[in-house]
Amino acid sequence: MAQRLSTAEEYEALLEKHDTWLFDCDGVLWKGDHVIEGVTQVLDLLRRRNKKVVFVTNNATKSRKTLLAKFKDLGVQAHVDEVYGSAYTAAVYISTVLALPKHLKVYVIGQSGLEEELHAEGIQTLGGTDPADNTLAPFNLNPESWKPDPDVAAVVCGLDTKVNYTKLSKAFAYAQKEGCHFIATNTDSTYPSSYGLLPGAGSISAPLRYALGKDPVVCGKPSGTMLDVIKAKIHFDPARTIMVGDRLNTDIEFGKHGGLATLLVLTGITAESDITGPNASPTVPDYVVQSLGDLRLADKA
Ligand SMILES: O=C(O)[C@H](O)[C@H](O)COP(=O)(O)O
Ligand SMILES: [Mg+2]
Numbered sequence: 353m354a355q356r357l358s359t360a361e362e363y364e365a366l367l368e369k370h371d372t373w374l375f376d377c378d379g380v381l382w383k384g385d386h387v388i389e390g391v392t393q394v395l396d397l398l399r400r401r402n403k404k405v406v407f408v409t410n411n412a413t414k415s416r417k418t419l420l421a422k423f424k425d426l427g428v429q430a431h432v433d434e435v436y437g438s439a440y441t442a443a444v445y446i447s448t449v450l451a452l453p454k455h456l457k458v459y460v461i462g463q464s465g466l467e468e469e470l471h472a473e474g475i476q477t478l479g480g481t482d483p484a485d486n487t488l489a490p491f492n493l494n495p496e497s498w499k500p501d502p503d504v505a506a507v508v509c510g511l512d513t514k515v516n517y518t519k520l521s522k523a524f525a526y527a528q529k530e531g532c533h534f535i536a537t538n539t540d541s542t543y544p545s546s547y548g549l550l551p552g553a554g555s556i557s558a559p560l561r562y563a564l565g566k567d568p569v570v571c572g573k574p575s576g577t578m579l580d581v582i583k584a585k586i587h588f589d590p591a592r593t594i595m596v597g598d599r600l601n602t603d604i605e606f607g608k609h610g611g612l613a614t615l616l617v618l619t620g621i622t623a624e625s626d627i628t629g630p631n632a633s634p635t636v637p638d639y640v641v642q643s644l645g646d647l648r649l650a651d652k653a
Contacts, residue, residue: 354616354627354640363646364653366639370613372588373398376573377409377419379598379620380644384546387426388619390645395429397651404588405434408595410572410602412439412510412537412553415468433585438537438553438572439469441581442508445571447473450506450533457503459526461519461556462510466537470508478504479519491518493525500525509560509568510537511553524563534564538572540602544620573597574605596644598622600635608635615639 357363375381381391398405407419407430414422416435423430439462446452458470460480467480478501479485491498500522507527512519527534539554553572561567571577594613597603598620607614616622616637626633627640641647 354637356640358641358646360649360651360653363641363650366594366615367398367401367403367647367650370403370592370594372404372406372586372593374406374408374582374593374595374607374612375644376595376597376599376603376620377407378411379544380596380603380617381407381428382426383544383620385426386546387428388643388645390643390648392428393648394644397648399429404586405430406582406586406588407435408573408578408582408606409436410438410538410540410553411543412437412442412466412572413463413513414439414465415472416440417468418465436578436582437465437469438578439466439510441578442466442510442535442537442571443469443473443475444581445535445569445577446470446475446506446508446533449577452505455503456505457501458506458508459504459523460508460510461512461515461523461560462508462537463512463514466508466510476503479522485519485522486514486516487518488516489518491521493521498522504529504532506533506535507560508535508537509553509557511543512556515556520559520563523560527560527564534560534566534568536568536570536572538602539568539570540572540599542621544598549621573602574609576609578606579610600626600633600637604635604637607637613638615641617641617644619643 457476540552543552595607614637
């Protein structure tokens with residue numbers, strides 16, 4: 353059973369136990385463009401105590417560069433080497449694990465942040481923000497209206513707020529080809545916007561999974577690919593590391609797979625009823641707090 357923390361002494365004990373703190377972003381640090389109360393004080397407190405702070409987000413709409421700009425705009429301190437996003441992980445997976453030859457291309461369902469990370473790894477893309485594919489015109493396979501590019505060797509799907517039938521059809525056509533890789537940045541069903549839940553990246557790739565009858569390789573949490581990418585850049589002792597998240601089937605499972613302690617906050621996706629009572633999830637975090645901001649009380653212990 354998860355341990356519910358609510359006193360300054362309990363928060364202080366948690367701080368003392370962990371040297372490295374991995375933070376999910378949407379629903380933990382902020383919701384849309386609203387920083388959750390007390391979060392900046394908690395991060396300052398951790399930094400004052402020389403804790404290692406790492407940000408691990410499944411949000412693939414932003415590159416690390418644009419994520420950093422968001423941190424700055426919202427007044428949350430962060431350095432580029434502390435920020436890991438599923439767009440970056442997907443790009444690293446394609447360039448290093450698949451080692452896609454440079455003349456081959458990736459068809460993208462996703463936004464500019466995903467394209468930026470792919471391009472930074474030297475990967476050529478089609479689709480994505482290309483105005484030609486951001487259309488509501490009917491799509492058909494008539495060779496006079498569309499000629500598939502024979503060099504497409506992978507399809508990558510992330511959150512795309514302009515997803516449409518043309519993009520889904522092209523992605524489907526490519527992903528059906530023998531040897532074409534089917535990759536998802538992340539498969540979150542929803543995400544917490546400033547004003548409530550909206551369909552997440554997993555809901556964008558769902559039609560493709562259904563049409564293809566197969567699941568993609570997932571690069572974001574809870575997959576080990578995300579942890580491997582972080583471990584390649586940052587040294588930490590898993591026994592003294594904690595993952596803080598708002599979603600059980602991504603953040604908390606990610607922490608558990610990696611042998612890390614896990615702390616669930618209730619400011620995002622997961623509600624009290626998901627962790628208590630007869631319908632509680634089988635994924636049980638080690639600790640639960642109402643909000644990350646509550647940990648600022650540790651200073652008063
Ligand atoms: O669908 C999405 O892209 C995600 O739900 C969302 O952006 C997750 O971000 P995280 O909570 O991992 O920061
Ligand atoms: Mg989250």
